[in-house]
Amino acid sequence: MKSPVWSRTTSRRRLLAGFAALAVLPVAACSGVQGGKDAAGGNYPTRAVQFTVPFAPGGSSDLISRAAAKAAEKPLGQSVVITNKPGANGAVGDKEVLASAADGYTVGLAVKSLFAITPLAVKDPTAIQVDNMEIVATLNQEDYVLVVNAASPYQTLEDLLKAPTIRYATAGVGTGAQLSQALLFKAANVKATDVPFDGGAPATTALLGNQVEALSASLAETMEQIKAGKLRPLAVFSEKRSTYLPEVPTAKEKGFDVVVDQRRFIIAPKGLPEDVSKALNDAFAEARKDAAYDKFLKDNYMERWEVSDEEARQHLKDAAKQYADLTAKFQLTFGSGK
Amino acid sequence: MDLAPVLSGFAVVFEPQNLLYCLIGVTLGMLVGVLPGLGPAATIAILLPITYGIEPAAAVILLAGIFYGAQYGGTITSVLLRLPGEASSVVTAIDGYQMARQGKAGSALGIAAIGSFIGGTASIILLTLVAPFVANFALEFGPAEYSVLALIGIFLVATLGNGTLIKSVAAGGVGLILATVGLDPIVGTARFTFGSDQLADGIDFVIVAMGLFGVGEILYNLEHRLRPQPAVLSFGRAIPTRLEWLRSRLAILRGSVVGFVLGVLPGGGATMSSLVAYAVEKRSAKDPSRFGKGAIEGVAGPESANNAAATSSFIPLLTLGIPANATMAVLFGALLLQGIPPGPQLIVDHPDVFWGVVNSMYVGNILLLLLSIPLIGVFVRLLRVRAAILAPLTVLITMIGVYSIRNNVFDMFLVVALGLVGYGMKKLGFEPGPFVLAFVLGELLESSFRRSMRLFGGDLTGFVERPVSAVLVAVFVLTVVIVPVLRAVRGRQAARAEREVVGV
The missing domain is CATH 3.40.190.150 (Bordetella uptake gene, domain 1)
Known part of the structure; x- marks a missing residue:
């Protein structure tokens, strides 16, 4: 953005126009201030x-x-x-x-x-x-964890994979939550339907409300519910076990080479x-x-x-x-x- | 019910520093509410680092104050400049703006403030009494229920405004089409993005509302620049007259209840509540034709509803750990940072925080009422400003607001384009209200319906097999099909009877 050119004859109109431009400047120029001369010096x-x-x-x-x-x-x-x-x-x-x-x-x-x-x-x-x-x-x-509703009969990953139908919630298309589950269920050769939600929070809500059978989400999105005993973690999708969930096996340990974070x-x-x-x-x-x-x-x-x-x-x-x-x-x- | 923790919550509130944080919170909230664009979610996120150092209860009291304070502030620009900053204040802009043009801006804002106060306070009392019981109601609401709810909402949209039904439906239809812009919510295919990242996430609601309402209105008024403007000579008093109060009394009560119930639902609760409240008022009015032309109930009902909804949207967060909207998601983060995990354990482990925050809302609402009544007198003076100054000022506010959503210049061009659409609509007698609300609800309807189809394996009977969804389907059939058909039949019978009388 070019700064207004000031001439010596500052008529009232011009002054007003200048003020109008000034009012817009701080907003419009927020991202336009880089590239000053001082970039070259050694005192960055x-x-x-x-x-x-x-x-x-x-x-x-x-x-x-x-x-x-x-x-x-x-x-x-x-x-x-x-x-x-x-x-x-x-x-x-x-x-x-x-x-x-x-x-x-x-x-x-x-x-x-x-x-x-x-x-x-x-x-x-x-x-x-x-x-x-x-x-x-x-x-x-940030690691992803596969969780089920604590009231569901699925105690382990094996239990879940034997379920007659698996509908899984994700945080949306093209997220790690979707990829991790899609790869896992495909590798386990079970039929599963993905249900993408608009973010991790509504996906977690859907699992709490028993709308779906499973969910993969970040620890931050699920940990409080896990601690409160509302959700049960079955597997984490990290290379090694999470330090926050040391009891929970990795998908890899269970024989599925799915690492998504x-x-x-x-x-x-x-x-x-x-x-x-x-x-x-x-x-x-x-x-x-x-x-x-x-x-x-x-x-x-x-x-x-x-x-x-x-x-x-x-x-x-x-x-x-x-x-x-x-x-x-x-x-x-x-x-x-x- | 054990009242001791509730009462000890008041002890937390009345600590001088907490009262101060409450005052700062609601004042800040009101200010960001007045400016469209920079919403409460962004404000809270920016202030979050500042709250590291203060006590948990005080921090949450401050941040919560910003959220419900913003609901009060949002009304002001809706009524005076027809710039609804939130989806939940779109319906307020319809009758509120008409009232302002008739010189009753003071009453409109006054009743909105009083309605907001009553709605908010009623909602806190209900929250205190029944929060744990209604919390699970939020979990009963799955994609199926949201689909039917959104469908009811879209049909209610047609009753808005004072244009003809066919024009409302047409405007709503275009709103639905605009809602499809962006990545497909289920499979991620790009739709109408023209290969650009800028439209990948769809169009923000604020841009649509600002363009159609604000910019469109300004362009339309420019056309009448040379003719004498219908000058707004008076603003009315901020304290409503006896007649206005009598008219709004029940609207406020109905709005409060509607708002409380729908506000518990995560996602879209506040918008639906203001829409339902408006529809309820219009249906129960003796003379529905006043609506859209400055009916005070059209301001009182929805404003009470959206404030009640703002309060009850805390229920899922505080009792289940589920954030109901973007602002609640940031508050979720704020609680985590304070080492207070939001969730079912919160009320047990941290009763001081839970009741401190809940009870601070009583104080916050009183403060907001005290702040707004005198401020109304200041704000309405805006209307005395000449159009030649007010119009560019409004455009400036709009542009800053729109830019601040994503810090993106593209959005500013978009709002101008939508402003031209709004101008065209106004010229041809189409209402922007149905357009904007259909836009909001269309997204909810599409994604929820398609999720439901995945959950039901493509079987439509799923909608009537779930209890809550089945009830909603029944409500839908009753209000949208049976009532209008009966009305039409009765109307025809009456006409025939009349003709027979005349014929004899």
Whole structure:
């Protein structure tokens, strides 16, 4: 956005027009302030860093971003300003982050499912490529758990797989909740119908109300109900048992090679100057040690995922390939994807 | 029932700092409610980090205050500028705005504030008495029940406004079509997105409401710029007259009950409650033709209902750990951060928080009433502002509001496009109300119906095999099929009798 050009003859009309433009400026220019001259200097950061959260306020991705951003302000020496730009599982906001100047003043949260699961459901020729971004920091891993209503007769995964009909709730099309169950029931060769809901909360409600037989959801969405004895966990979809549910076996232990989880990390446009990249890395590494951040993770039943840029990149590629292979093997289809 | 924990909850509320947090909460809530766009959910999410350091009960009292405070604030822009910021205040915009144009903005806002207060307070009392019993009612509501409920709602939409039935139905139909934009809720196929991410999640309700109501109205008024405007000379008093009070008294009571019951339902409860309350008032009125032209019951009923619903939507969260709407989902997060797991154990393990929060709502509602009555006098003065200034100001508020939903410029273009649609509709005599509500309910109907079909294995008889759903089907058949048919038959008989009398 261009700033209004001021001439020396400031007539009343012109002044008014200027005020009108000023009134709109702070809003319209929120994302347009990056790319200043100070990006080149070695004293990054000299002003606030914009942190885009590509999800609506209030969800897990938003809350972890706010916790991390707050903890990063001290080591960074500048404020970190959160802006929510939700849409298309994060694609809208993240594309905007990557299209901005690579000066370290624009970073954003990204989730694994956008790279590993969304491509299975949505065909997008302009989708973000893993190699087209810089991963500034990795944050967390969130596990999925398969639960049934505690009043149901299913005590173990084997019991459930013997059920005459299985209708399972998911948090929506192209989510880890859907993929994990679709793969599990297909691998077990049982007939099951998926019922996608608009998010984890209504899906959990449906299971509590006995509308469906099973549900896979994140620990944060189900743990309170598990603790209250309303839901019974049968399996977790992580590589190893969850530290929050040590008694519950993994699907892998039960003989089904289904590992699905959600991971979150912070991205920036490719080509950050070396010192800027290092400053951001260090700041978020320091932020992850913050006590309030640690408490946030524990309160939300999240695991830490703290690896290097290369490792994270490799993990995303591997997961995308693995899910694509598995869905091809079982001939699963999601949405308009192939 | 053991009253000790309830009373000790009042002790929590009357701690000076908690009273202060309650006041801050409701005031903030009212302010964000006035500005369309930045809703209570976003505000609470932004304030969440600030609440880390304060006591659990105080934190939740503050955040809850923002939520129900916003319900009061939302009415103001609906009535004065015809900008409904929430789906639940769309129906208020219909008669409320007409009242404002007739110089009765003060009464409209006054009765809305009083209705909100009574609705909210009645709902807290009911919550206190029956919360644990009605909680399971929310679980009885599966996709099948929501399908039938949404269907009833869509048929009620046709009774809105004062246009002809056929035009209401047509507008509603277009609303239903617009609701299909975005990824298919069940299989994820992109629909009408034109290959763009921007439309993948569909169109936000606020954009549709702002465009059709707000921007459309402004464009329409611009056309009459050169002719003398029907100047709004008076605003009326904030305290309603005796006649207005008599008319609204029962509407407020009916609205409170409707709101409390439907508010318990997660998802769409508040919107349905305001719609049902409006329909109930119109049906029970002696002269239904006043509706859509500034009937005070059309403001009193829905406003009492949506506030009662706001309060009762806490029931699923506090007793079952189920967030009923986006704001409740954020409050769920807030409780977790405080180390208080929302769920069946909350009332047992943390009675001070449960009753502290519930009882703080009495205080909050009183504060809101005290805040709104004098503020009404200030806000209505907006109407004295010349159209040449007020119209651009309204557009500015709309644009900021729409932008703040997703921080997305695309949405601003969308609201302009929908504004043009709204202008065209107004020119041709179509009402935006049915359009907007059909848009909201269409999404609920489609996704719930298709989920039901999956659950029933494609068997339609499933709808009458579940008790609650069967009752709703009966209500639907009664109100939509049997009553109109009977009315038509009786009308024809009366006409024939008349003709015979004349013929003799």
